[in-house]
Amino acid sequence: DTATVSHSFQAEVSELLHLMVHSVYSETDIFLRELVSNASDACDKLRYEAIARPDLIGEGEPPQIRIIPNKAAGTLTIADSGIGMERQELIDHLGTIARSGTKAFVQKLAEAKDGTGLIGQFGVGFYSAFMVADRIVVISRRAGENDVWTWTSSGGAGFEVAPASEDDAKRVTRGTEIVLHLKDDAKKYLETYEIERIVTAYSDNIQFPIMLVPEEGEPRQINSASALWQRSKSELTAEDYSKAYKSIAHAFDEPAMTLHYRAEGRYSYAVLLFAPSTKPFDLFEPARKGKVKLYVRRVFITDDADLLPAYLRFIRGVIDSEDLPLNLSREMLQNNPQLAQIRKAVTTRVISELEQLADKDPDNFDKIWAAFAAVIKEGLYEDFERRDKLLSLARFTTTSGERRSLKQYVEGLKENQTEIYFLVGDSIERLKSNPRLEAAKARGVEVLLLTDPVDAFWTSARLEFDGKPLKSLSQGDIDFDPIPVTEPKADDEAQPAADEANTIALIKDSLGEHVTDVKVSTRLTTSASCLVAGSHGPDRELERILSQQAR
Ligand code: ADP
Numbered sequence: 162d163t164a165t166v167s168h169s170f171q172a173e174v175s176e177l178l179h180l181m182v183h184s185v186y187s188e189t190d191i192f193l194r195e196l197v198s199n200a201s202d203a204c205d206k207l208r209y210e211a212i213a214r215p216d217l218i219g220e221g222e223p224p225q226i227r228i229i230p231n232k233a234a235g236t237l238t239i240a241d242s243g244i245g246m247e248r249q250e251l252i253d254h255l256g257t258i259a260r261s262g263t264k265a266f267v268q269k270l271a272e273a274k275d276g277t278g279l280i281g282q283f284g285v286g287f288y289s290a291f292m293v294a295d296r297i298v299v300i301s302r303r304a305g306e307n308d309v310w311t312w313t314s315s316g317g318a319g320f321e322v323a324p325a326s327e328d329d330a331k332r333v334t335r336g337t338e339i340v341l342h343l344k345d346d347a348k349k350y351l352e353t354y355e356i357e358r359i360v361t362a363y364s365d366n367i368q369f370p371i372m373l374v375p376e377e378g379e380p381r382q383i384n385s386a387s388a389l390w391q392r393s394k395s396e397l398t399a400e401d402y403s404k405a406y407k408s409i410a411h412a413f414d415e416p417a418m419t420l421h422y423r424a425e426g427r428y429s430y431a432v433l434l435f436a437p438s439t440k441p442f443d444l445f446e447p448a449r450k451g452k453v454k455l456y457v458r459r460v461f462i463t464d465d466a467d468l469l470p471a472y473l474r475f476i477r478g479v480i481d482s483e484d485l486p487l488n489l490s491r492e493m494l495q496n497n498p499q500l501a502q503i504r505k506a507v508t509t510r511v512i513s514e515l516e517q518l519a520d521k522d523p524d525n526f527d528k529i530w531a532a533f534a535a536v537i538k539e540g541l542y543e544d545f546e547r548r549d550k551l552l553s554l555a556r557f558t559t560t561s562g563e564r565r566s567l568k569q570y571v572e573g574l575k576e577n578q579t580e581i582y583f584l585v586g587d588s589i590e591r592l593k594s595n596p597r598l599e600a601a602k603a604r605g606v607e608v609l610l611l612t613d614p615v616d617a618f619w620t621s622a623r624l625e626f627d628g629k630p631l632k633s634l635s636q637g638d639i640d641f642d643p644i645p646v647t648e649p650k651a652d653d654e655a656q657p658a659a660d661e662a663n664t665i666a667l668i669k670d671s672l673g674e675h676v677t678d679v680k681v682s683t684r685l686t687t688s689a690s691c692l693v694a695g696s697h698g699p700d701r702e703l704e705r706i707l708s709q710q711a712r
């Protein structure tokens with residue numbers, strides 16, 4: 162066929178496919194969830210584009226998903242009447258890796274010796290279908306277009322794209338058909354009970370009807386297709402929420418926190434948000450984008466509306482507004498006062514929910530803190546309004562060896578101690594042997610040991626907790642004298658004052674302009690000296706990080 166054009170996969174795709182084909186990964190079920198989720202995305206996009214162009218749906222089939230097993234042909238087809246793909250989209254979307262999660266997966270794969278364990282953890286989108294199929298044919302018509310295209314691949318190095326046959330073009334009036342030629346050991350996916358089992362387990366929350374089209378009998382809907390967040394809390398179980406989280410967030414772990422409520426009043430909206438219990442790969446991408454989905458009256462609008470501040474970007478879920486207009490433009494997303502109001506209210510609610518969790522379910526709070534502390538702490542210098550709340554939410558590893566809140570720290574203040582002390586560095590181990598701890602140690606004073614890169618930033622703002630300033634042991638003057646020593650000093654008596662003055666003069670002379678000042682300090686007990694930053698300059702650790710970044 163002269164109209165057939167061959168294309169190579171992007172190198173990472175080939176790598177991924179190689180793994181899919183040779184994978185001994187046993188939980189192949191996830192391929193169906195991936196394809197159904199793509200079909201659902203396509204229906205979402207269609208419904209969104211049809212707001213401005215109703216003719217795209219017109220009298221045609223409403224957006225839905227069909228699953229069609231065919232035992233004679235050995236094929237399983239996942240069809241959707243969604244947005245569809247034109248020729249170039251087929252080439253771009255099904256020939257490269259667009260998802261950052263999948264990209265990260267491939268990178269991990271390069272590091273790992275055996276990548277199969279990683280598949281289940283991440284879900285690798287469309288390409289996961291090659292776990293169960295040795296040949297895949299995609300037939301697609303972009304909504305409103307005349308041309309219908311066929312994409313074909315047996316994995317390996319590449320794929321072919323050609324105009325669809327007349328029959329195919331007649332059948333596919335809008336959207337996409339994915340035809341999987343199942344491998345011999347994957348024929349079980351032709352059984353309707355298998356299909357139903359997987360859809361119920363993973364895709365029950367998909368909002369569009371998923372129709373099972375059996376070889377005999379009538380097509381029937383096999384998902385409940387309800388917008389779960391619109392239902393009342395009392396009808397829902399923990400398992401319902403767990404399933405919803407996995408399907409909405411595309412996640413494999415359990416949620417560590419679930420927040421479901423409806424705001425009524427000037428603005429009405431439903432909120433269903435989750436905090437994951439594990440760290441996703443793209444948490445530290447420079448764009449710091451959140452993924453909370455904005456719906457308006459059950460219609461998906463965008464997951465790019467920054468519905469929460471960047472330091473809560475790990476939160477997943479849905480906000481569904483009753484009053485916003487459906488045709489929200491990009492500009493409106495940024496400037497709409499109602500959205501701003503929703504943002505503010507939901508942010509406050511998420512933080513108070515985290516506070517309550519810390520109180521009532523510390524195990525799950527600890528999971529969230531362990532995974533996302535470095536992100537949440539960005540809020541300490543970005544969200545002035547909520548800084549105090551975030552400070553009391555924070556947990557720190559201290560010289561006590563435990564993870565403690567500042568409230569706990571303050572409860573353990575020593576006699577005459579009026580400040581909260583911290584040290585910033587690369588690792589707890591290295592910090593522990595830091596000579597600047599000596600004076601504190603001798604007095605039994607607890608010190609926060611801060612090792613996240615972000616710690617150097619938020620600590621550079623002069624913060625207080627409960628009226629006690631936070632002070633870096635590597636900066637400025639710290640007067641430990643009023644706090645009684647509880648451990649004996651390693652040295653004998655301190656040197657007489659005259660000697661001190663002479664020594665200091667000598668050191669000042671030899672160091673010259675390299676230092677601003679040389680002082681006697683009470684912060685050391687066994688080491689002879691240490692370098693500190695001036696009280697008013699930037700923290701030494703911040704200086705170090707800034708100079709690394711400038712390189
Ligand atoms: P993701 O869904 O995370 O983007 P996938 O690997 O699952 O990654 O899919 C890659 C891309 O292929 C999608 O982003 C989409 O653009 C396109 N695509 C896949 N399936 C469909 C479909 N049924 N209809 C329209 N586009 C699709």
Ligand code: MG
Pocket residue numbers: 195198199286287
């Ligand atoms: Mg996908």
